Amino acid sequence: MTDAKLYHIGFGKNDLGEQPPTIALLSGDPERARLIAQSYLHSVRLLSENRGLNSYVGILPNGKALLSATSGMGAPSTSIVVNELIQVGIRLIIRVGTCGSIQEHVSVGSIVITSAALCRQGAANDIAPVEYPAAADPFVTVALVEAARELKVKYHLGITASVDTFYEGQERTQSVNRHLLRSLRGVTEEYRSLNVLNYEMECGTLFKMAGVYGFRAGCVCGVVAQRTVGEEVILGQKDFATDNAIKVAVQAAQHWKEPEA
Numbered sequence: 001m002t003d004a005k006l007y008h009i010g011f012g013k014n015d016l017g018e019q020p021p022t023i024a025l026l027s028g029d030p031e032r033a034r035l036i037a038q039s040y041l042h043s044v045r046l047l048s049e050n051r052g053l054n055s056y057v058g059i060l061p062n063g064k065a066l067l068s069a070t071s072g073m074g075a076p077s078t079s080i081v082v083n084e085l086i087q088v089g090i091r092l093i094i095r096v097g098t099c100g101s102i103q104e105h106v107s108v109g110s111i112v113i114t115s116a117a118l119c120r121q122g123a124a125n126d127i128a129p130v131e132y133p134a135a136a137d138p139f140v141t142v143a144l145v146e147a148a149r150e151l152k153v154k155y156h157l158g159i160t161a162s163v164d165t166f167y168e169g170q171e172r173t174q175s176v177n178r179h180l181l182r183s184l185r186g187v188t189e190e191y192r193s194l195n196v197l198n199y200e201m202e203c204g205t206l207f208k209m210a211g212v213y214g215f216r217a218g219c220v221c222g223v224v225a226q227r228t229v230g231e232e233v234i235l236g237q238k239d240f241a242t243d244n245a246i247k248v249a250v251q252a253a254q255h256w257k258e259p260e261a
């Protein structure tokens, strides 16, 4: 474990203070990382804004330290940030994201708690074989479900497709790319038949890293697009969906107790 500042995240173990956090909430969007720190933590300190990978450390209302960090978008950036977070002593990472639903019953504004990912991500193949399971930690997943129940947030629990691209990989046809690869045409319908709930772009690699490195990981995403209806993000519901995901993740982190061995 290193005391020096890590090259990408821009802080090191020594910067984490007398009560170093072991839990991180990891957002794709640096604004979300800032919002979590400002809305839910006291004694907040900005650790770094290096490359837009904003990180904040602060204290939850029950006295537990928490890191609110940024993964950036996609698996390559996530893999770098996660590797460095583990180097500074983080042992549990909850991804707090946004996603697009591919099931009619998974509505915009609700949240998806991922039990496992269909991982179609190149970065993950540098970490483990393609067949290696991309499974969330079962205890963290239950903690997220309990938090959603307590907070009466509408949630869905199940499989997430974690892919490398927002447009082509999620079968968006209304982008500048007029030639969607044959191999991707119909993929959303196929995933729907396989009971995949949603699309996002980080958790598959996060879960494989957790398995290989030996840390716990979970994922909760607010639903901001409904792919059974259209391709666009529903901006009017984005804050509601994101706030739901954030409050569930914060509550799960706050109540987290390491299971007895």
Ligand SMILES: O=P(O)(O)O[C@H]1O[C@H](CO)[C@@H](O)[C@H]1O
Binding pocket: 027, 028, 029, 072, 073, 074, 096, 097, 098, 099, 166, 200, 201, 202
């Ligand atoms: O809102 P975040 O956490 O960035 O998550 C989702 O949003 C981005 C795409 O718009 C991807 O990173 C995807 O996984």
Ligand SMILES: O=c1cc[nH]c(=O)[nH]1
Binding pocket: 098, 099, 100, 101, 166, 170, 199, 200, 201, 224, 225, 233
């Ligand atoms: O449709 C969506 C919305 C958010 N994030 C994604 O990856 N896909």
